């Protein structure tokens with residue numbers, strides 16, 4: 001059982017996940033075994049309050065835990081972030097009846113939940129019309145449309161879905177779109193829900209990600225998390241786009257690649273200089289991230305953990321950290337490939353996989369300013 005990021009059990013779990021990551025990439029299928037192991041080690045408890053059976057780690061502990069897991073297996077860790085996103089939205093909502101119903105089984109790993117929310121944040125924003133529409137019906141809402149990106153939809157008992165409120169909804173469409181949105185914890189066994197075949201992906205393919213379609217799905221009020229309201233994604237608690245979580249995973253992936261270079265460097269002096277430079281950039285960035293998450297932690301959490309915020313300059317913004325984390329992940333993984341040479345280009349070598357996985361951070365929950373900054377860096381335009 002892992003009860004702190006310093007636990008030797010975290011090292012043991014990570015060693016097993018890293019070992020299994022090779023096969024997971026070669027034969028991408030849902031990592032049920034990896035997730036079961038995480039459940040047995042208590043990983044799902046980290047994110048949930050004790051009253052629901054969790055350990056309620058503070059933000060700094062979570063960042064350290066995520067960093068270690070990401071260095072071991074980015075696919076499993078990414079799935080855990082989507083699961084956690086759903087848990088946070090449920091735990092942070094005002095629908096008190098929903099919490100005892102869903103959270104204890106999520107904390108123990110008995111059930112799985114995920115999110116389909118990006119169509120209100122980073123996906124389909126240019127279309128100007130909702131992809132998932134909700135109409136008010138007596139006692140609840142009727143949903144029609146699709147959620148374009150849902151990780152682990154087929155494995156999920158619950159999907160936290162975001163929808164836009166419309167009026168006059170029928171199979172032919174709707175008469176008008178309101179500026180209100182809602183979030184629902186939708187049970188996947190409701191009639192009218194179909195999880196599409198997972199998309200073929202260039203990395204994290206075993207995450208089993210794809211659209212979920214909804215046709216006249218009637219969801220009662222009891223599953224309501226928030227809304228209908230304007231800017232529902234800004235309400236309550238939950239990881240936002242460009243959050244520290246996504247940056248932590250990118251930095252963790254970079255660390256795996258740098259560790260590989262460090263091991264090679266013990267036999268190859270020419271690797272010492274680039275490895276040391278990347279390692280020092282990693283350490284600095286991770287230190288800044290830990291300071292930033294600790295600064296944002298609740299006073300109660302800080303008191304419980306004994307954490308005292310350090311003095312000094314104010315922490316960098318979430319977006320600047322994410323941009324630097326993306327950049328480091330791309331450069332460190334490609335440096336590891338260069339160090340691994342042709343052997344690294346052969347399927348099965350981790351360096352090639354890390355390079356593909358680093359590309360994921362250019363597109364996953366990536367706010368437009370971060371994507372723009374990464375593109376400028378790639379274009380050689382310095383600010």
Ligand SMILES: Cc1cc2nc3c(=O)[nH]c(=O)nc-3n(C[C@H](O)[C@H](O)[C@H](O)COP(=O)(O)OP(=O)(O)OC[C@H]3O[C@@H](n4cnc5c(N)ncnc54)[C@H](O)[C@@H]3O)c2cc1C
Pocket residue numbers: 082114115116117118119121122123124125126148149150151152201204207209363364365366
């Ligand atoms: C592997 C993976 C797993 C994911 N898992 C989840 C998940 O579990 N839950 C979740 O909520 N989200 C998830 N996401 C979604 C993710 O966070 C982003 O929202 C998503 O990557 C955005 O990509 P998009 O193609 O939908 O973007 P869009 O902005 O919809 O772009 C799609 C296409 O539209 C065109 N386009 C874009 N902008 C414009 C414009 N301004 N004008 C004209 N054309 C334009 C471009 O051709 C672009 O390729 C996942 C994404 C990936 C890749």
